[in-house]
Amino acid sequence: TASLIALMISQCLIGWMLLSYFAMQVIYARRKYKIAPPETRGHPEFERTFRAQANCSEYFPIFISLLWVAGIFFHQGVTAACGLLYLYSRLKYFQGYTQAAQGRLGPLYASAWLLWLLLGLALSGLLAHFLELSSSSWTAALAWPLQIHGAW
Template sequence: MLEQVALLAAVTVLGVLEQAYFALQVIYARRKYKVSPPNISGNPEFERFYRAQVNCSEYFPLFLSVLWVAGIYFHQGVAACTGILYLCGRYQYFHGYAASAQGRLAPLYFSSGVLWILIGLSTLGLLVHFLALDVGRLLKYHTGL
């Protein structure tokens, strides 16, 4: 069982580490731009770091959900590779946004596209799973096995 989800677990841990890295970058930006908690506004450079981190955190549960569903019901390797692409896109998004608001757009479109691929793989995997169950039930019913 463990080998069937090891790649998904590895990508999950990488994602958690990436989220921790983003949070640390916000802490460093607070110090650099002198924005004390709980303030989240005041310096435009800090605000970009903060918004980039919040945006990445907002999408993280959705990413984890479809990563695991795609990995379990479609294919672990394909889902894990797609997950790595998503994390790379989010890394680029974070740093692009921190540099300029416009810098976030290309990585945002890329990571959103990858997320849609994971959603599609999850949906396809579940559809095949449920269709296979129904076909199995029909065969069992008609053959009496």
């Protein structure tokens, strides 16, 4: 358990390092294209770099919150794996977006899917914790929507 908590803490640090890297890329693009702050318009490559950095920064608090809630209440190993995949997809998103606007789409969908998965894990863990469901009733609760539609 301690090693998985360390992994989640390292993901927070990796995330902050990525955000720092993204911010540095904006600074380099400002210098390259001579765009002084607070201006956010200019060369298309600068605008893509700026938007990619802003988008990644906007979603980081959501990611960290879901990572920790899912890790505490669901399962640390599954959550850690999702967190690493999310960070990798955001790096690919940033790299793709800075090259061309269409380059962001695949990693964007992957990172969105991972955030939804983390949300589902967090909610499942919270429900299990606060409702104190036994494993058999937990399985029944998860299978209930499928039983309504005749799929179970």
